[in-house]
Amino acid sequence: MAHIPSPHPVATASQHAQELAALELVQHPVVKAAHTEVAETWLSRAKASPAMRERFEAAFEEVMFSAAMWSSNQDPLHPRVTCITRLAHPVEGRSVPGSRWGIDNPDTVYRVVPISGSERYELRGRVGEGRMTENYFTLWNQHMGTVDVLDGRRMHVEPDGSFVVTIDSDPAGDRPNHIRSDDTAHELYVRDVLLDWGRDDPNSFEVHRLGPPPSRGRWSLDEQAERTAAMMAHFADFTGKLSYGTYKLPPNHFSLAWSADHTGAMRSQVYVAGRFLLEPGQAFVIDVSDGGAEYFTVPLSNIWGTTLEIVDRTGSLNKAQSQANADGTWTYVLSPEDPGVHNWLDTDGLGEGILTLRMAEFPEGGPRPDLAATGRVVDLADLDREVPHLRRVSSAERAEQLAARRASYLRRLPEGSL
Secondary structure (H helix, E strand, O other): OOOOOOOOOOOOHHHHHHHHHHHHHOOOHHHHHHHHHHHHHHHHHHOOOHHHHHOHHHHHHHHHHHHHHHHOOOOOOOOOOEEEOOOOEEEOOEEEOOOOOOOOOOOEEEEEEEOOOOOOEEEEEEOOOOOOOEEEEEEEOOOOOEEEEEEOOOOOOOOOOEEEEEEEOOOOOOOOOEEEOOOOOOEEEEEEEOOOOOOOOOOEEEEEEOOOOOOOOOOOHHHHHHHHHHHHHHHHHHHHHHHHHHHOOOOOEOOEEEOOOOOOOOOOOEEEEEEEEOOOOEEEEEEEEOOOOOEEEEEEEOOOOOEOOOOOOOOEEEHHHOOEOOOOOEEEEEEOOOOOEOOEEEOOOOOEEEEEEEEEOOOOOOOOOOOEEEEEEEEHHHHHHHOOOOOEOOHHHHHHHHHHHHHHHOOOOOOOOO
16 A cells, blocks of 8 residues: 555545445445346446446446445534545555546545534634635535535635634624534535646545534444445436436537536536547547636546546546647547647547536636637547647657646545556
C-alpha cells in the first residue's frame, strides 16, 4: 500500500474502515441476492448495444459498491463522513472497487453525511492550501431537493485554515457558517470540485453530532443489508432513467439548459446533456463559449452511469486541462482514435456514449450572452480543414500530458489505483 500523508483529507482511517466494512456487507446473502436481481432487471430494461453491454459488469460493480458505501452511512444518530465516487484502490492488501455512479463529475470529491432536522451537528475542518474554485455544502431532502446551501468558497475560515459549519433548525444568529435544517432534512452532500488537479485541495472535515448520547445503537448487519439492497435497486433505477432521458435525444446534438433543483443537480449551474454516436473514422467536434464561467468540464460516460477512463486517458477535460482558442472559446475533438490534438476527449474505443458538460461560477448577474455549446460530426481525415486552429501534439507530448494527469489525480487517491 502506498504511503499516505497524514492527515489526508479523503483517505482517512474512517474512510478505509467503511470501505473494508462495505466489502463484508456486499457478501451478505440479502445483498448478494439483490445484486443478481438488480443486474437482471437493469439489463432487461436497458436494451444496450453490444459495445455498452461489454462495459456492464465493470460499471455495475462500481454502482453497486457505491450503493453499499452510501447506504452504510445513512444513520443521522451515528453520522460519519463518507467519500463516494472513488476509483478502485487497495486498502490493507484488499482490492476496494470503485464507487462511481449517476454520471459523476471526475473533478469532484463527493462526500455525504446523514442529517436529521431534529438533531444538531457541527462540521469541524480545515481548508487546503490550494483553495477550490467551486465547493458547496448542500443539505438535501430525501428526494435530493435542496433544503439549504453553504458556499464553501465564501465561508468564514480562520487564519489557520480551520472552519466550523453548524447544522440545525435554528436561525443562524451570529454563526457565520450555518446550514439551516428542517423536518425534511435527510443528508448533507458535499461537492469539492478540483479544477486544477495538481493544485486544488479538498477540504478536510469531520462531523460531530451534538447533544445527549444517541437513543439507540447502530443498525445491525441484517438491518443494514436490507437498506443496502434497497439502495442498489434505487441506484440502478435512477441511472437508468438518466440514460433513458439522454438516449431519447437525437444523437450528436445537444442544447444548453439551466439545471433544475432536483435529482442532485446543483443550483445556478448550466448543464449540457447529450449523446454521441460515431461511425469508424468519425469525430465529434464540440465548440464551447463559457459565458464567463470560472469552471466548466466536459466528461464522458457510458449508459451505466460511470465515467470513462479518467486517469490514464482523457475521458474528461476541464477548463484548466484544456487549451483555449485565441478568441477565448474552446474546441474539443471527441473520438475513439487519437486525433493528435491537445483537447482530445478519449472515448476509450467507444463509438457511442453520453456527454455531460457542466458550467459553474458565473459572474454576478449570471452568464454572459455569449454562453453557447454546439457540436458537429466530422471525418477524422478532415480535421486539418475543420479545426486548423487546434494545437497539435506529438506522441511524446501526449505521453507527458497523460503522465501529468495521472500524478495529479493520485493526489486525491494516494492509495494508488488498481
